[in-house]
Amino acid sequence: MLNNHKNTLFIKAEAKRLGFLSCGISKAGFLEEEAPRLEAYLNRNFNGKMHYMENNFDKRLNPVLLVDDAKSVISLLLNYYPDNQQVSNTYKISKYAYGQDYHFVIKEKLKELLHSIQTEIGHVSGRAFVDSAPVLEKAWAAKSGLGWMGKSANLITQKVGSFYFIAELIVDLELDYDHAVTDHCGSCTACIDACPTEAIVAPYVVDGSKCISYFTIELKDSIPVDMKGKMDDWIFGCDVCQDVCPWNRFSKPHKEPLFNPNPGILSFTKKEWQDITTETFEKVFKNSAVKRTKREGLQRNISFVQIK
Incomplete structure (x- = not known):
């Protein structure tokens, strides 16, 4: 258990060094609460023509099916809120798309984080995920205490709001686990x-x-x-x-x-x-x-x- 704690502190410190906003960790396993929500979402055709969301239903709910012997889901947030925004009275694009494609930027950081873990801790197997595999990022981030799922279905935090990317490292390493935070949407609509x-x-x-x-x-x-x-x-x-x-x-x-x-x-x-x-x-x-x-x-x- 002492090693778990030491390894957890190391991973969170490395995540901070690499520029991540925050890092939370959950025990890998079946997302029991999410299963009926995902099923209802698909049954109501809320995915539209995004048919890929109907694939890998089991994998979306259980990271153990994605990474052999998965023990922990390390969730990470990376801020993208811009200093300057578009001029007014023009066609608008999402702030997340102002800069370079986040997939590549975050993948590099995750590779470096996994490499640091393997160098410091020893033989650790894992996979990095950035919005491109059947992983319910927001659910894992919420479970890991990084924020709560808002009424908009965005992950929200009290300290910095919601303008950030979510990514995961799923590893075969036992760590200390974080807990979900309470919902602070209140009566706001x-x-x-x-x-x-x-x-x-x-x-x-x-x-x-x-x-x-x-x-x-x-x-x-x-x-x-x-x-x-x-x-x-x-x-x-x-x-x-x-x-x-x-x-x-x-x-x-x-x-x-x-x-x-x-x-x-x-x-x-x-x-x-x-x-x-x-x-x-x-x-x-x-x-x-x-x-x-x-x-x-x-x-x-x-x-x-x-x-x-």
Whole structure:
């Protein structure tokens, strides 16, 4: 047990050194409370055309099926709240996409953290996950005491709000485990009231198939006509539920240089967004998450939000 404690302190100190906002640890095992929620979500088709969410149901709920002999889930938060934001009266993209694609930035940090663990502690097997495998990140982060699941279904913390990425290391190492924190949403319904497409259908329940992020990023077909006039000028993702959350008054600018935006992203006018060439798109969004939509997808989104 003494070793568990020492190893836990080492891992949390390393996470801090690598720039993570916080680190929480849970015992790996079946997410009993999440199973009925996930089942209900899929049964109500809240995943829309995101059919991949129907795959690996068991793996999503049990990390032991992802990593042999998994003992611990190490959850980590990395701040992305920007120092500067886009000019007003322009087409909007989510703040998380201002800088370099977070998948690559965080993967490198996780690799380094795992390497440090293996160097310091000895033979430890593990896998890093960043939003690209069947892992319920928010559930694990909440279970590990890093925040609570808000009414917007975002993970929220009292100290810094919700503008951060969540990642995990699942390892075959026993550690000290953290405990969940209490919910501090209270009677607030700011996120529910502000959602432009009414995607938050009940407190803590989001219909993903009605979310602006889904329409502008995940959906490859045409955006449904009944969404005309409801997109609020968002062309890649949406931050509305986070922008109105009172806890985000405590957001502090990140210190990760790779998340600093290309100046063009912040200063583009509507006309410049409309006229973006393939060359400009490739240059401005070279290492950005925005590349997921390709230029054609971005143009589709711009054309759609222009129609009021």
